[in-house]
Amino acid sequence: MTPLLEASQAAFHYPGREHAVGPFSLSVHGGELHHIRGPSGCGKSTFARMLAGLIPHLYHGTFSGAVQVDGQRTVDTPLWQLSGRVGLVGQNPAAQLLAATVRDEVLFGLENLGVSRAEMQTRLDATLDAFGLRSMADRDPHTLSGGEQQRLVLASIAARRPQVIILDEAFSMLDTRAAADIADHLQRLRREGTALLAFEHRLPQNGWREDARPHVLARAPLAEVSLPEWRRVAPWRLRVRNLAVTLGRRRVLEDIDLTLAGGRVVALLGANGAGKTTLLRALAGLQPFDGDIHDDSGGRHLGLCFQNPDQQIFNPTVRQEILFGNGGIDADLYGSALELSGLAPYEYTPPLLLSEGEKKRLALAILLTRPGLRGLCLDEPTLGQDDQHRRRIGRVVRHLAAAGYLCLVATHDVEWAAEWCDEFIRLHNGRIAAHRNATALRQPEDEERCHATV
Amino acid sequence: MPRDGMRRPLVVQDSFLRQIDPRTKIALAVATSAAAGLPLPSLALVAACFVGLLVVADVARPAAAQLWRGRLWFAVLFLLDWVFVSLAFAALITLRLALLTSSCILIFATTTPDELRLAGERLGLPPRLAFAFATAFGSLGLMEREWRGILEAQQARGIESAPARTHWWELRGADLTRVAALVMPAIVLATQHAWAISEAAAARGFESPERRAYRVLRLRPVDHALLAATALLLGTSFLLR
Amino acid sequence: MGRTYFSTFELLLLAVFAALVVVGNVALRLPVKLPGHSGVVWMALLVIVRGMVPKLGAASCVGVFSGLLAAFVGVGDKGGLDTLLSYTAAGAGVDLISGLLPSGALTCAVAGLVGNLAKLGVKVLLELWIGIPTGFLVVGRTYPALTHTVFGLAGGYLGALVLAALRRAGFFAYLAARR
Numbered sequence: 001m002t003p004l005l006e007a008s009q010a011a012f013h014y015p016g017r018e019h020a021v022g023p024f025s026l027s028v029h030g031g032e033l034h035h036i037r038g039p040s041g042c043g044k045s046t047f048a049r050m051l052a053g054l055i056p057h058l059y060h061g062t063f064s065g066a067v068q069v070d071g072q073r074t075v076d077t078p079l080w081q082l083s084g085r086v087g088l089v090g091q092n093p094a095a096q097l098l099a100a101t102v103r104d105e106v107l108f109g110l111e112n113l114g115v116s117r118a119e120m121q122t123r124l125d126a127t128l129d130a131f132g133l134r135s136m137a138d139r140d141p142h143t144l145s146g147g148e149q150q151r152l153v154l155a156s157i158a159a160r161r162p163q164v165i166i167l168d169e170a171f172s173m174l175d176t177r178a179a180a181d182i183a184d185h186l187q188r189l190r191r192e193g194t195a196l197l198a199f200e201h202r203l204p205q206n207g208w209r210e211d212a213r214p215h216v217l218a219r220a221p222l223a224e225v226s227l228p229e230w231r232r233v234a235p236w237r238l239r240v241r242n243l244a245v246t247l248g249r250r251r252v253l254e255d256i257d258l259t260l261a262g263g264r265v266v267a268l269l270g271a272n273g274a275g276k277t278t279l280l281r282a283l284a285g286l287q288p289f290d291g292d293i294h295d296d297s298g299g300r301h302l303g304l305c306f307q308n309p310d311q312q313i314f315n316p317t318v319r320q321e322i323l324f325g326n327g328g329i330d331a332d333l334y335g336s337a338l339e340l341s342g343l344a345p346y347e348y349t350p351p352l353l354l355s356e357g358e359k360k361r362l363a364l365a366i367l368l369t370r371p372g373l374r375g376l377c378l379d380e381p382t383l384g385q386d387d388q389h390r391r392r393i394g395r396v397v398r399h400l401a402a403a404g405y406l407c408l409v410a411t412h413d414v415e416w417a418a419e420w421c422d423e424f425i426r427l428h429n430g431r432i433a434a435h436r437n438a439t440a441l442r443q444p445e446d447e448e449r450c451h452a453t454v
Numbered sequence: 455m456p457r458d459g460m461r462r463p464l465v466v467q468d469s470f471l472r473q474i475d476p477r478t479k480i481a482l483a484v485a486t487s488a489a490a491g492l493p494l495p496s497l498a499l500v501a502a503c504f505v506g507l508l509v510v511a512d513v514a515r516p517a518a519a520q521l522w523r524g525r526l527w528f529a530v531l532f533l534l535d536w537v538f539v540s541l542a543f544a545a546l547i548t549l550r551l552a553l554l555t556s557s558c559i560l561i562f563a564t565t566t567p568d569e570l571r572l573a574g575e576r577l578g579l580p581p582r583l584a585f586a587f588a589t590a591f592g593s594l595g596l597m598e599r600e601w602r603g604i605l606e607a608q609q610a611r612g613i614e615s616a617p618a619r620t621h622w623w624e625l626r627g628a629d630l631t632r633v634a635a636l637v638m639p640a641i642v643l644a645t646q647h648a649w650a651i652s653e654a655a656a657a658r659g660f661e662s663p664e665r666r667a668y669r670v671l672r673l674r675p676v677d678h679a680l681l682a683a684t685a686l687l688l689g690t691s692f693l694l695r
Numbered sequence: 696m697g698r699t700y701f702s703t704f705e706l707l708l709l710a711v712f713a714a715l716v717v718v719g720n721v722a723l724r725l726p727v728k729l730p731g732h733s734g735v736v737w738m739a740l741l742v743i744v745r746g747m748v749p750k751l752g753a754a755s756c757v758g759v760f761s762g763l764l765a766a767f768v769g770v771g772d773k774g775g776l777d778t779l780l781s782y783t784a785a786g787a788g789v790d791l792i793s794g795l796l797p798s799g800a801l802t803c804a805v806a807g808l809v810g811n812l813a814k815l816g817v818k819v820l821l822e823l824w825i826g827i828p829t830g831f832l833v834v835g836r837t838y839p840a841l842t843h844t845v846f847g848l849a850g851g852y853l854g855a856l857v858l859a860a861l862r863r864a865g866f867f868a869y870l871a872a873r874r
Contacts (some may be wrong), residue, residue, distance in 0.1 A: 014872050054653060058704070058874050080662035088657040095650035098585075098658070100568045100592065107668050108655075114664025142595060156658060286606055304610060310646065311600070311607040314638035316863035324611070324635075350865030352642065366611065487776055490825055524772040534831060550825035551773075558775030562766050570763075582699070582706055590710035590760040591767065597714045601722050633736070634857055637719075641743060641857070642866065644715050648708040649873060661703065 002071050003027045004163045004195055005086060009065035010050050021046040023065050026215065028164060030193045035203055038217030039386040040357045044199045047217065048168040050074070051197065053082035070163070084113060087157035091169040091384065093149035094142065102144075103128070103137040105152055109160045123159050131155035131185060146272050147178025154185060164195045171200055172384045175271045175412050179204045201386050227395060228339040233374045233404040236262045236297035238283070243291035245278050245430075252278045253430045256291070260408070262374060265401045267417035267438065268410040270427035276410035279427065280304055280377040283408065301374035302406070305381070309363035313351045318343055321351050322365050329369050340396060341365035357389050364396070375406035382413045394420035418442045469512045471564035476573035478677040479561045482507075485684045486557035489691060490550045494542065496691035501553055503687055508559070516563045517556045524555055567591040576671045582661065589651055596647060597640075604639045702874050705748045706756070712744045713760030716782075717770065731811055731843035734785075735850040738807035741789040742854025743861075745806070747870065751794045754810075758786020773818070780817045788813030789851075800855040807851020811843045 011022030021043035028034060038044055049055040056063040057079040067074045069085050090096055099105040106127050110120045128134045131151055136144065141152055150170060157165060165186070171179045183204040190196055203209050243256035253275045260266060268276045281287035284304035295301060306312060315321040322337060323329060338344050341361040346354060351362055360381060367376060378397070382390045390413070397407040398420060411417055417424055418441035426434040465472075471479060489500040508514040521528070528548055535544035561570070571584045613635045659665075673681075701709070719736050745754040762782030766775035788810035796802040819836055823829070861867065 016868055016871070052657060054656060058653065058656060060872055060874060079656055080659045083657050083659045088653075090650070090654070092650065094596075095647065096654040097592075098589075098651065098655055100566070100588070104568070109658035111668055112659030112662040112665050114662060114666050117666070117668060120666075120668050142592075153654075160658065284610070286610065306603075306607045306610070308603065308607075308643075310642050311604045311639050312611065313642070314635050314860070314864065316860065350863070350868075352869060353865040370611075483776075520769075520774055524774075527772065531827065531831075535828075538831075539828070547826055554776060554821065554825060555774035558766060558779070562769075562775050567763075567767060582703060586706045586710040586756075587760055587763065589707055590713045590764055593711045593714035594717065594764060594768070597711070597718045598722075601718050633739075633853065634860060637736075637739065637743075637857055638860060638864070640715060640719070641747075641861065644711045645708060645747075645866075645870070648711040649704060651707050651711075652704040652873075655703065655707075 001029065003029055003068075005051060005067075005069055005197075007047075007051060007065070007067045010047070010067050011064045012046055012050060012055050012059070013062040013064075015060050020062070020064070022050075024050070024217065026051070026197075028195045028197065030163065030195055031190055033190060033196045033208070033212045034198065034215060035208075035212035036197060036199045036215045036217060037201060037386075039388055040384075041355050042217045044217060045168055048088065048166050048197070048199045051164075052086050052088040052166050053077070053079050054088070080112065083162075084160060085163050087160065087162040087165045089150070089154055089157060089165065089167050089170040091172055093146055093153055093173065096153045097141045097149065100140065101137065102133055102139050102141055102152055105141050106133070106156050106159050109156050113160055123161075127155050127159040130188075131158070145178070147174050147181060150174060150178065150182055151185065154182060158185075158189055158194075162194065164197065165189065167196065167198045167200065169200055169384055170198075171202075171204060176414075177271060183208060201384075224391075225342070227399045228336045230336060230340065230400060230403040231333075233262060234297065235404060236295065236301075236374060236406075238262075238302070238375070238406060239292075239294045239296070240283070241292040241294075243279075243282060243289055243293065245275075245282055245287060245289045247278070251430060253282070253289070255431055257432070258425070258435070260406055262297075262404045262406045263401050264423065265397045265407045265409065265421045267421040267424040267441075268408060268427065269412075269414065269417065269424055270433075274427040275430040276427055277307075277379055280379055280408060280410055284377050297374060299372070301372055302377055302408075303367045303370050303373050303375070304377040305360075305363050305367050305379065307379040307383075309359040312363060312366065313359065316350055317348045318351055318354070318362060318365075319347045321362060322369055329371075333369055337365045337368040340368065340399070342392065357385055374404070376400065376408070378407065378409045380411055381409060382411060382416050390416055414441060465566055466511075466513050466516065466563050469564045471511045471513065471560065473676070474564075474680065475671055475673050475677045476561070476565045476569045477577060477671065478673065478680055479565060480573065481681055482684055483558050483560050485688050486560070487554055489688060490554045490557070492691055494546045494549070496694055497546065497549055497553070500687060500691055501549055504553065504556075508556075511560075511564065513559055513563045517559045520556055520559055521552055528552070572667075572669060572671050575667065581665060581667075585655070585660070589648075593644075593647065597644065600643045600647075601640060604636055604643075607639075608635050700752070701748070701750065701756075704873055705750070705753070708748060709744065709753060709756045710760055712740065713757045713764055716740050716757060716761040717764045717768065720765070721770065729842045729846070730839035731815065731846045734807070734811035734814070734843060734846040735853060737785065738789065738810050738847050738850030739854035739857060741786055741810055742793075742803045742806055742851050743857055745789055745793045746798075746803075746854070746858040747861075747867075749793075749798075751790060754786040754789040754793065755783065756786070758783040758789075761786070777818065777821060780821070781814045784813040784817040785810045800852060800859075803855035803858070804848045804851040807849070807854060808844055808847035811847025811850065812840065815839060815843045 005028040007024050007026045009023040009025055011020045013020035024047045036044060050067050053074040056075060063075060069082055074082055098108050106124055110123055128137055133152060133155055141149060186196055203212060238260045240256055240258040243253060245253040270276050278287060282289045284302050285300045286304060313321060315324055341364050343361055343365060381393050401407055418438060421438040424438050424441060425432055486504055508517050532544045532548045535547050567588060571588045575581055575584045613632055719740055720733050741754045741757060744757050762779035765782055766778045771778035789806045792806035792809045819832055822832055
């Protein structure tokens with residue numbers, strides 16, 4: 001039986017890069033579930049794009065080997081034809097929205113199929129109902145939650161009835177509930193014969209892990225390096241009383257009372273929209289609030305490591321980026337920050353050419369060189385990271401905590417939080433629903449663990 | 455910031471013009487703008503009809519708001535024309551300027567960008583260009599949010615969004631660096647966003663030669679009537695000038 | 696399908712930049728109250744996008760898109776037509792000079808100057824068309840013409856500096872990999 005999708009020694013050489021990505025081989029038949037994983041930077045996204053036909057049609061470079069969709073080579077087939085058979089769902093739902101309403105979003109792909117209007121209407125109705133989008137058909141997709149947006153993107157692709165759907169870290173930005181919802185819809189499509197290729201570090205839990213055929217895109221593992229000595233800070237406490245934040249007409253945070261101490265790693269858990277990022281911003285002094293935040297070391301010494309480092313990067317080299325605005329920084333602190341963030345090999349590299357994970361570490365290095373810093377707020381630092389880099393982030397926060405820093409980490413990654421954090425705070429609808437020792441997360445059946453991101 | 459932020463156009467939902475084909479409204483706006491070159495008696499007739507249309511279509515208020523924003527310019531121009539030429543001339547110029555200023559309110563207060571995109575396609579605009587326009591509008595809210603994010607992220611590094619200096623001669627090279635620190639991330643994020651949209655569109659078959667639009671605009675009798683009335687009024691005004 | 700003049704990515708880049716121009720015009724104003732001062736950021740962005748998409752018509756496209764956007768959200772005191780034509784003229788001015796002169800910082804500065812003056816020129820033409828006496832325009836628009844010249848030059852030069860910084864930061868390598 002001819003595979004729906006087949007890659008034979010497929011490789012791609014980006015212009016200006018030293019090495020090609022690949023070669024990769026894979027064979028996919030209807031209804032199969034493939035789990036392709038590998039360390040960050042090993043070429044998962046490149047391989048996903050080769051299979052979807054985006055490479056070489058949208059990218060300059062040298063393509064070698066072959067990828068065939070239904071027996072037709074992707075290099076010889078127009079992309080608009082390939083996309084009718086292979087769909088691609090990316091990581092960031094908001095970046096994949098193309099239309100002004102939910103209905104038009106689904107119609108976008110249907111219009112490009114060239115089917116009759118009656119057929120478009122039939123598929124539109126079926127898709128809106130199957131994916132639970134009927135009630136929000138006239139809404140602006142940008143007003144939906146992240147999980148709803150990803151469901152909409154999947155629906156838009158599924159309406160075209162592709163034979164294969166590729167998921168390029170499609171779950172990584174979703175909370176547990178949203179990921180489970182998407183996984184259920186994908187399982188339904190799989191039962192109808194669609195093959196699924198999941199390029200993910202971890203799969204959702206509801207039956208996926210047992211069914212998937214695993215593939216590992218190997219790369220020589222990074223040696224675990226020792227972390228540099230970090231300057232100790234004196235013991236200190238952060239007291240929060242009656243904190244509340246209102247954004248527009250919405251009360252995002254309410255009745256937040258906390259006492260946190262330096263030398264601790266604290267996980268901030270909760271579903272998307274629970275208020276995690278808002279709380280971090282308020283504690284870092286970037287968000288107006290009602291109530292009181294008292295730092296007994298005097299002044300404000302918590303810094304926020306921004307989730308999107310591209311909002312800060314503008315210098316020609318990593319070195320200049322870290323040193324910008326920190327003219328008085330001493331060489332030791334700079335060197336330690338560079339080592340701690342693992343960016344020493346990239347000191348003179350343009351920051352824009354770093355990978356996403358490396359950029360996040362650059363954002364961390366920029367923060368660590370801030371004068372007077374005693375604590376960090378990290379917003380989803382493990383997002384899209386492989387196990388090796390997740391472990392490194394864990395080691396870094398524990399290392400800083402050992403030096404007396406308070407590390408607050410907003411995360412959906414309960415497993416990571418269970419391994420690396422001392423305590424956790426669970427937010428629900430803007431209020432603290434639980435504040436406990438992290439040992440509660442380490443029991444597989446514990447209620448706290450089950451509800452940690454709900 | 456403009457009122458209503460940058461996420462939604464200020465569309466008057468109750469206006470009967472919402473039911474009119476956008477191409478008809480474009481023609482009405484063009485005709486009104488062209489009429490701004492008429493002499494006073496014809497101009498007054500066209501202006502009266504235009505105001506009547508605005509009132510009936512429930513868009514008089516946004517038109518008045520538009521004119522109010524330019525009130526200083528209107529007042530100065532009227533006074534200068536009256537003092538140096540004549541009252542009739544002042545009235546003529548002010549009325550022409552008012553008509554020109556408010557002519558496009560027919561479109562922008564009663565048409566969504568998506569409807570304008572459909573009209574563009576119907577008028578022969580390639581779907582790629584039409585989609586690009588829709589993307590431009592859809593990106594306004596995102597760019598605004600990214601901009602705020604950049605300001606916040608750079609302020610956290612000690613880069614202020616506005617210099618303490620308030621006179622242009624006090625501006626320094628450091629201010630240019632500050633502008634670069636804000637502009638460069640914005641450019642990178644805008645480019646990343648454009649690329650993400652390109653990939654997402656390609657992944658859903660964009661540029662297919664077999665594309666068939668779901669919605670197609672068709673001129674209805676009311677559109678034909680409005681166009682005929684406009685042509686008659688304009689033609690008569692130009693003949694009588 | 697035959698090759699198109701602008702690739703889809705380039706077209707969408709121009710569209711997103713148009714949104715950035717409108718946002719930047721409102722959000723990134725210098726604290727000076729002189730006519731044409733918005734040209735510093737506005738012309739910088741036009742010069743930058745023309746450098747990123749080095750094809751004739753790129754800045755004009757941004758001008759048209761941003762003019763429509765600005766008209767929709769109600770930017771400008773003299774109505775949608777004036778807004779649309781001003782933004783379009785600014786883009787066309789930058790395009791024209793960028794297409795005629797060899798690339799470089801001086802060309803960028805001159806492009807900014809011409810773009811900013813073109814924006815003013817549209818207003819003058821509209822005012823001439825409705826019959827405002829030429830004498831009034833000469834008296835009333837001479838000083839703005841001077842300030843538009845200065846701010847346009849500054850904006851164009853700023854655009855050149857940012858383009859050079861983007862090049863040093865590896866941004867063009869990112870662009871080069873994409874069709």
